[in-house]
Amino acid sequence: MREFIDGAEAIARGALDAGCNFFAGYPITPATPIMLRMLRELPKVGGIGIQGEDEIASIGMCIGAAMTGAKTLTATSGPGISLYSENIGMAIMGEVPLVIVDVMRLGPATGGATTVSQGDVQFLRWVTSGGFPIIALCPSGLADCYTLTQHAFNLAEKFRAPVFIATDKEMMSAQQSVDTATFEKIQPINRVYASSAEEFVPYKIQHLSDTPAFAPVGGEHLIRFTTSMHDERGIITKKPASVDHKGRHLAAKIEAHRDELEFVKHDPQDGAHTLIVSYGITARSMIQAAHNTRANGKRVSTLIVQSLWPLPEKALRDAMRGITRVIVPELNLGQYRLEIERVAHARDPRPVVIGINRVDGELIEPEEIEAEIGD
């Protein structure tokens, strides 16, 4: 059965079905529709939704709430992500589960409030100081908005880390007919809670790549949370061994689980020598282009990247088997193409990588991609 909805609705449904019970945000086009829905709906599930005085306060409230055990969501656009930056670092450092939607609009700065863009792709990767891994999912349709949002919550819980949903103005505000009955509901995962029977050490782990068990502020255990470099007891430290352990742990807890973090939709065609790789709204131009190309009797393979970060390297490598040309359409000047080139360079024979890029605020036309596919 079909409905007529937009991406904001699909993300809000995904968040609420994943168990989200706290939202704080600050109005900004084109992310506001998510906030409006969350503030309206959360009281119905006994949750809390609030408009902060600015983006810094909004993400700060989310972090505080998350540490009491809440499943939190916030949504903004590029200018707001800039203001979130320092707190995103704190969420990484303190190991806070948190889902952040970036509804990309044309940058830099205030840029184009109602103009579609995919210009934040590398910004999200390196969004805060220190240089640690980030998880970012990217929906290219309404079903994705719903499903990937639930995955984002589950990953945030599982890895106690901020998780991004990178989307854009068109995905959020265009209404589309969609068969919502076929939307995939994911079993919610909750963070692992520390046993109340044992002594609690806030950041104690067995292996570097483990995620520490969680105890809520206000629960049975006394917790120590700090934005500063700390040891496993949550005590501020400069001891090289403790500092090294924490830094490597923050990287390993994500890097060692890259298999679980690869989300792609690969549509290979036998005998195709061209692979198109795209993500988000631009993946839809790609699908249309591939459809038209195949209808003309030519061959082409496609791959939609649903998890931008960490880079789904294995899936990309596999998809490049037998491929001589890789086309990467995106609404920026080639930010993701850099990553694809890195993977392509490690292959023998090495496929050529071609970018199709627009930063004029318009979508990439399927014909522009078809023209690059060649024979």
Place this chain on the structure above:
Amino acid sequence: MDTLTHSSITTYRSLERPKYPFCPGCGHTLTNDHLNAALVQLQLDPRKTVVVTDIGCVGMSDQYFDVQAFHGLHGRAITYATGIKLANPDLTVVVLMGDGGVGIGGAHLLNAARRNIGITVLVFNNLNFGMTGGQHSVTTPHGGRTATTRGGNLERPLDICKTVAAAGASYVYRGTAFDKDLPARIAEAVQTPGFSLLDIWELCTAYYVPNNNFSKGALLQTMQGLGLASGILQRLDTPELARAYREEYAEQRGKPVLPPSFIEKKYASALTATTRVVLAGAAGGKVKSTASALALGGMYAGLWATQRDEYPVTVMTGSSISEVILSRDEIWFMGVAKPDLLAILSPECLSQMTSQLRAMDETQTLYVVPELAQQIQTRAHKIVFNFDRAPIKKSLALTATAAMVRHANLFPLAAFREAISAGQPAEIAHENLKAVDASEFVI
């Protein structure tokens, strides 16, 4: 507020870290001891007591207490405290921040007071930044010498108490770390349901004291000299936010969350090729709602549909343009660089239609209101609306679109009629249907 009844707690200080890290004579030591005394007096459950610290020397304090300890970013302690209190109103939340934190996080302080969120803020106000080497802060007195005001501070200090009082704080107190009754005042503040703040003046023995020949006596003199009152400066009994929110929204609990609204196929469409339609008009011309009806009508006729709307951020003026795609197949690409059907309804949108008009050719159709028919040059097949027998001016978009639905045979008009009536109050539905009926002679 949770209190322990079984055994009394003699200290909330950490047994593992009995010695504070502060310089000898630092006021932070005194204020933390007063906080401890207040907690002992209140006998709060340490598990339900949260100390949130800001950055600075004061920011090290939480590690010296055995309570829920939370150390956040510079200036942002109040935001975490607000999130904690909103999520769990049963907790006692105390923020420890410096005068530096007040400066960088001023917006949060103001808004916490204004919202009346039930947290207690202790400002460890030592008139300068201790941790970074004695630079001036928002409370450094006029003339005060600091690392960044060598010749004496030219700026005027902020009256923190007056500021939060004006913003609506429930409890406001000013004093010094030397006040004997500070534990009692802190306890009072903690027991206040709404937002409470204590501005506690202190000595920074490493910087402000040597730079200004400062002392306890000078501290009191400075306060008096600036005309700043001390003691309890405000007590109000206004609703606390975390509880007020729960009371306000209690009746929402259990209502259906984002319930689906399915659109059933009831009609058949003769449409074969994917059709990209643009309705271009003026703000207030019901362009967007008409486009919705067009998309929904298509869905009633079993088609897939998308809709994108373009309008200036100042929504009630200028152009309003909506793009609707109708197709037998799922729609991937949502752009409409080259419309199959373009309806131009008013001059406001003209400047934005240039590239689409240029892209259109003989296989496509332009529908246009009579007053613009002459001035628009296009290769597309041009059809001029005739509204002589369609008197309802304010529903022009509906009438024109209905005429287009008929003319292009997109889907049965009954589907469009159903779409414009669905969910509308009877009166409006009636008006809308009249506008659609009027479309019969428009083309």
